[in-house]
Amino acid sequence: IWPALALVGVLLLTEPWHGAINLAGIGFAAGSAIGWAVYILLTQHIGDRFSGLTGLSLTIPVAAATAAVVGIPQAAGHLTAPIVVAAIGLALLMPVLPFALEMIALRHMNHAAFGTLMALEPAIGVVLGLVVLHQHPSAVQTLGIMLVVVAGAAAQRNGRRLPDAAYLTPE
Numbered sequence: 001i002w003p004a005l006a007l008v009g010v011l012l013l014t015e016p017w018h019g020a021i022n023l024a025g026i027g028f029a030a031g032s033a034i035g036w037a038v039y040i041l042l043t044q045h046i047g048d049r050f051s052g053l054t055g056l057s058l059t060i061p062v063a064a065a066t067a068a069v070v071g072i073p074q075a076a077g078h079l080t081a082p083i084v085v086a087a088i089g090l091a092l093l094m095p096v097l098p099f100a101l102e103m104i105a106l107r108h109m110n111h112a113a114f115g116t117l118m119a120l121e122p123a124i125g126v127v128l129g130l131v132v133l134h135q136h137p138s139a140v141q142t143l144g145i146m147l148v149v150v151a152g153a154a155a156q157r158n159g160r161r162l163p164d165a166a167y168l169t170p171e
Helices: 002-014 023-049 056-075 081-093 096-108 111-118 120-133 139-157
Strands: none
Touching (some): 002 111, 002 120, 120 139
């Protein structure tokens, strides 16, 4: 029930009924949802199989190769030494902390709870919009925020993974 409640909250936050239906946008959203699901399941699987953060040595190069497929053709001819140095620095610093924290979290909770907690991102975006950009959410958006937060908190309450010999046994 919690992912469904989070979905209702996200719908209230985004108010899709105020715009036209864009099939490409729906396709991109569906592709993103599939990508997130695969990411959550694979990160949990890698975290279960490798101790500490050594699993990141597998996931970071895969993420880099995936991004390079799109990024390299766009960057061709526009690269300078300062841009390359900044890109290398960001590539090393930015993904390590979030990926490490997510891998640790996925070792302790099931993927359904983690996915529902990820639904908090639209609510955080609305709050940042209020604080940073002084955008005031409507009553419908405020209700959406509350539904997403309740769903995330409720999913976390029962989202702890039970110990499993498959990922507790040293290799």
